[in-house]
Amino acid sequence: MSSHLLLGQIITFDGQPSAAAPELAARHEPHGAVLIEDGTISAVDTAQTLRNAHPEAAIVDYGDALISPGFVDTHMHYPQTRIIASWGKRLIDWLNTYTFPEEMKFGDPAYAHDVAALTLDLALQNGTTTLASYCTIHPQSVDALFTEAANRNMRIVAGKTCMDRNAPPGLCDTPQSAHDDSLALIERWHGKGRAQYAITPRFSPTSTREQLEALGALWSAYPDCLMQTHLSEQTDEIAWVKELFPNARDYLDTYETTGLLGARGIYGHAIHLEPREIDRLTETGAAIAHCPTSNTFIGSGLFDLAGLSSRGVPIGLATDTGGGSSFSMLRVMAATYEIAQLRGTALHPAQLLWLATEGGARALHLQDRIGTLAPGYEADLTILDLASKPAIAQRMSRADTIWEALFPTIMMGDDRAIRDVWVAGERVSRAAAAP
Missing domain, CATH: 3.20.20.140 (Metal-dependent hydrolases)
Known part of the structure; x- marks a missing residue:
């Protein structure tokens, strides 16, 4: 069984973020990890926990980048x-x-x-x-x-x-x-x-x-x-x-x-x-x-x-x-x-x-297959560089929360913010993805 352990920041949701208190539905782990086995997410936890539990997994360390569902x-x-x-x-x-x-x-x-x-x-x-x-x-x-x-x-x-x-x-x-x-x-x-x-x-x-x-x-x-x-x-x-x-x-x-x-x-x-x-x-x-x-x-x-x-x-x-x-x-x-x-x-x-x-x-009625970082979901992932260009990086460097760090990428980001993409557990090289 092939396995990869992706390290980076992760955000998971307990449900749809409400207008009144959107942060309450979200969980942020600054040192998180996603374990991929045979095209599927098999575990999501802290980096240390999954490193200890799966020493055989190939490590892909994204540092401060955000690991998101595709x-x-x-x-x-x-x-x-x-x-x-x-x-x-x-x-x-x-x-x-x-x-x-x-x-x-x-x-x-x-x-x-x-x-x-x-x-x-x-x-x-x-x-x-x-x-x-x-x-x-x-x-x-x-x-x-x-x-x-x-x-x-x-x-x-x-x-x-x-x-x-x-x-x-x-x-x-x-x-x-x-x-x-x-x-x-x-x-x-x-x-x-x-x-x-x-x-x-x-x-x-x-x-x-x-x-x-x-x-x-x-x-x-x-x-x-x-x-x-x-x-x-x-x-x-x-x-x-x-x-x-x-x-x-x-x-x-x-x-x-x-x-x-x-x-x-x-x-x-x-x-x-x-x-x-x-x-x-x-x-x-x-x-x-x-x-x-x-x-x-x-x-x-x-x-x-x-x-x-x-x-x-x-x-x-x-x-x-x-x-x-x-x-x-x-x-x-x-x-x-x-x-x-x-x-x-x-x-x-x-x-x-x-x-x-x-x-x-x-x-699209695919909520049981994609769109979520959780065990059993298909490993379609997008890795976001939260400092992809100088204007974003200078704002992100002053952020006190993950939301302040993410928002400049949402508002000013483009394809340069896409550090990596995984499709069904396979890494798509940036060179291969370019037209």
Whole structure:
């Protein structure tokens, strides 16, 4: 049995950090250790305790660096990697000007594999070890992402994006082909290795009611799959949904009445929600993917993290690449903090770290496998250098608590703060992770 003992600072959580007293849910060990055996965390304790108990383990000493669960990105679009940071559009114009022309290229398997490999390597370079991605309507785009993730032994959630209207003809399927293609992909990939399938209607404006119903029926037949889509991202999008679905009570109702609302659903953005929609998300246990860098970059609005969290809605953080302008979950955490400040809430570093790790795992229903430093969990780990550049180092040197030491990295850190990454117990070299 191969074993590695990683030494460094560790933070563990007893539960979700509350707004009132976030530190009470967290435990900090400045001289901690994580024992990895055959791809799994087998022990978490003080460095001295585990050194004494496991003298045979190979030591990897990270000094004052923080050993964290790998970051979990709950919503992104790998086909948009090459159009990230494109200028000057809101949602609908973004799709027509940048997204749809780029997605047309993913009918070419070689192109899809190239972009999938690039996206996953950029994710690893930024400390993300699990991600949930939309693909394109092309089944080969799904095969490419799952194959490249398997090559890296990464945990992955993905699905074929389904659209049968309001998109170029080359990007439209039908209700029947969306169902049949998705079914074939479920049978090929779901539950194989570290892969999970997500049934993926892009959003209501690009699917007829017939297609949404076909995908709802598929989800009913395969309820252990996830379902991912978009919800209430921009006000003009919501107005468009009302035109397209005049009998719907609200945007969420277009999913609810077609079998696409449930506990294993992940709804991206959810910024401009009606009271009924909040009630139904709460009642069903559906999750929201909060995409703060995208929401500011495309001008969508300010997500109500505090309000929805107080209702118990599961929330994970997400890059929303390429509407989001960064592959870094550190940048996403910083933007989460900034948006919360604009809504009158100062989030604690413990809350931000939890959202980017265990919170994301819970949103993807993977909380029993990843996102936590505890025995039995898969050893997906990100090692954070808390003094990765001079501006951060000078602030960290004056810190009196772990939270004062961590917060500058959350707010100013980038890929240089990612000292190391472990995927399923295997160390990913920084050189190998770079594109």
